[in-house]
Amino acid sequence: MKKINILITIIILSSFSLTAQNKDTKKADKHFARFEFIEAAEDYKKLVEDGKADTYVYKRLADSYYNIFNTVEAERWYAKALESSQDPETIYKYSQMLKANGKYEESNQQMAKFASMRPGDDRAVAFKQNPDYLPKILEKGKKFNVQNMGFNSQVSDFGGTFKDGKLYITSARNSNRRTYGWNEQPFLDIYTLTKNSDGTYQPAVLLDDKINTKYHEGIVSFSPDGNTMYFSRESFFEKIYEKDSITKNRYSVLHLFRAKKSGANWDNVEGFAMNSKNYSIKNPSVSSDGKTIYFASDMPNGYGGFDIYKANINDDGSLGEPVNLGQKVNTEGQEMFPYISDNGTLYFSSNGHLGLGGLDVFHTKEIDGKIAPIRNIGIPVNSNADDFAFHLDEETGEGFVSSNREGGVGSDDIYAIKKLQPLCDVLITATVTDIKTGKPLNAATVTLNDEQGNKVVSKVTNTDGTAEFIVECSKNSVLEVSVDGYESRQVAVKGTEEEEVNVPIALDPIEKLIAADRIELAPIYFDFDKSNITSQAAFELDKLVQIMNKYPELVINATSHTDSRGSASYNERLSDRRAKTTVQYVISKGIDKSRITGMGKGESEPKVDCGTNCTEDEHQLNRRSEFIIVSGSPQAQ
Known part of the structure; x- marks a missing residue:
């Protein structure tokens, strides 16, 4: 009850505060009511300077800038207004200005707040369905956090x-095994670790001797139901080996x-028919649907040392014929440690593709039967050492990579990874030219927008x-190009998997927009009501400003x-507001107010005379602004 009384008191005091300044805000309010937002903003700012501002003034000041699309000032004053009043609509407008400013x-934080306050609002519903719709600024750099694990030996x-x-990890920590001559470390075994609630791990537990032998065992993968485990083991276990013809030493392969x-253990260990003493x-890595297994092999007719292959997993558990993934994936070097993620992305390590040194981790995807x-x-997953055994949960963005880089605990260490940014990127090169001469245009401003129209980043063209x-x-994008003396253009760029996309953009001189009696801009459309x-x-209005x-x-x-x-009377008032807002925008860009006037025509002059049977597109065509030359036409000079 006490909380309710306090809330009522706050509401009353807030209401009083919002109305107590009406005498002081009378002049500014008059300008605002007349849609004279520049003058209104000046008067509201004067109140701020005189110390007479409250939430009402800050919000009106922000709304003035909002209506003429001065996003920087609107953001500033909405933030100030929200310091003392958490009005949902103000929060929404604030989020929009934050988004417009990149x-x-x-912006997402404010939209989340708005959605919590008005969960039934269509804008809130759309946001909750896709809260990460805003684009990230994607530049080359670190895509992951990487951290050495505490259980390394x-x-x-x-x-x-x-x-x-x-x-499940592979380790040489079993001191009861004899050492392996390659690195004078014990033979490799498979261990399991249980994760604690605080993110640490319990001590590693050696799998039983049905899995581990006195020889090498390697990386594991599982069927989707977790009831079948796939792993590699040295062929010495099966007494399958060859003798070097010169040294007479025995050598084995991996099967x-x-x-x-x-129950809690593993049994019924079986090899596959494709195993051979010759390679x-x-x-192994099993696809999320359990139908395909990927692996590395140095079997004959490959492209280099080890190549990446795949094979079908048949209903009876046997494997189909191995299929080499081809020369786009495999090189003359070594391709190993394939991992097929839940979304079909193939990760693997290679020293044949261009990298930072040693084995690097690479990724690709099969799209319509073709390898992307x-x-x-990139760094920090990759280093100038060997980086391999990459695993990633695409849903959580968490996984592991192994490396023998400097600063580790042992010769090879396991690192936890956390994805920070999308992995796949495209280089878009915009080339801006004069449409008549074909000459490149230096110092043109090119702005990258996402497909919703949100600004991502702006750059200036070089020589x-x-x-x-x-x-x-x-991801679909839109490039927006502007330069003095030329008509601005917007060019849609369709999303692709290609590494590079070249976008030629030829601009017309700005004079192309000038007709005998009007400026022929694309229609200035308004949202309904x-x-x-x-x-x-x-x-579009910026083009008019440029011409003027x-x-x-x-x-x-x-x-x-x-x-x-x-009604006709309502539409006349609405069109008058739109005309005045349009005029205010142009004036806000430095055009003298004596050079532009505005008039509302209501519904009296439709562009499409469709009466009461208009489609939504036809309604939008009729919701427009047009720009008539009153005097000073360049064509008349």
């Missing part, structure tokens, strides 16, 4: 397959095995007329029109 994380530890609450779960098969470009996963951007694969300037409207700056004698009358929905 502050995507802050002084010897080789690698792998990291998580299944049914247990982490592929499977085991079936039996190795290792590093091979991409280096070659080019500007470059890095975006996520398969709204009169504030949108980002698309601002893009170039031709200072030009005088314009902006006419605004509505669709036929609503």
Whole structure:
């Protein structure tokens, strides 16, 4: 009860505060009511300077800038207004201004707050369905956090397959094994570790002798139900080996095995028919549907040392014929440690593709039967040492990579990874030229927007007329180009998996927009029942501003029109508000107010005379502004 009384008191005091300044705000309010937002903003700012501002003034000041699309000032004053009043609509507008200014994380935070306050609002529902819709600024750099794991030993530890609450690793830490001549460390065994609630792990437990032998065992993978384990084992166990014809020393290969779960243990260990004494098969990875197994092998007719292969897993558990993934994946070097993730991305290690040194981790994907470009996963996953045995949960963005880089505990260590940014990216190169001469245009501003129209980043073209951007694969983008003396353009760029996309953009001289009696801009459309300037409207109006700056004698009358929905009198008032807001935007860009007037025409002059049977597209065509040349036409000079 006490909390309710306090709340009522706060509401009353807040209401009093919002109305107590009406005498002081009378002049500013009058300008605001007349849609004279520049003058209104000046008067509200004077109140701020005089110490007479409250939440009402801050919000009105922000709304003034919002209506003329001055996003920086609108953001500033909405933030101030929200210091003392958490009004949902103000929060929403604040989020939009943050987004317009490229502050995507802050915008999302405000939208989350808005959605919690108005969960039934369509805007809130759309946001909750896709809260990460805002684009990230994607540049080359670190895509992951990498951290050495506390369970690493002084010897080789690698792998990291998580299944049914247990982490499976391969390690040489078993001191009861005899050492292996390659690195004078014990033969490799498979261990499991149980994760604690605080993220640490319990001591590693050696799997029983049904899996581990006195020889090498390697990385494991599982069927989707977790009841079948695939792993590699040295062929010495099967007494299969060859003798070197010169040294007479025995050498073995690696064979592929499977085991079936039996209670808490593993049993029924079997090899596969494709195993051979003449080549190795290792590093298995099973697809999320359990139908395909990927592995590395140096079997004949490959492209280099070890290649990446795949084979079908038949219903009876046997494997189909191995299929080499081809020369796009495999090189003359070594390709090993394939890992096929839940979303079909193939990760593997190679020293044949261009990398930082040693084995690097790469990734690709099969799309419509074709392998997408091979991409280096970048630092810090990769280093100038060997980086391998990459595993990633695509849903959580967490996984493991192994490396023998400097600073580790042993010869090979396991590192935890956390994905920070999307992996796949595309280089977009925009080349801006004069449409008549073909010459490159230097110092043109090129802005990258996402497909929702949100600004990502702006760059200026160099002397070659080019500007470059890095975006996520398969994401649609829009390039917005502007330069003095030329008509601005917007060019859609379709999302792709290609590594590079070249976008030629030829611009017409700005004079192309000038007709005998009007400026022929693309129509300035308004949202239904709204009169504030949108980002698309601002893009077109900036062309008008550019023309009026170039031709200072030009005088314009902006006419605004509505669709036929609503009464004629209401539509006349709505179109008048739109005309005045349009005029205010142009004035806010430095055009003298004597050079532009505005008039609302309501529904009296439809562009499409469709009466009461208009489609939504036809209604939008009728919701427009047009720009009539009153005097000073360049064509008349």
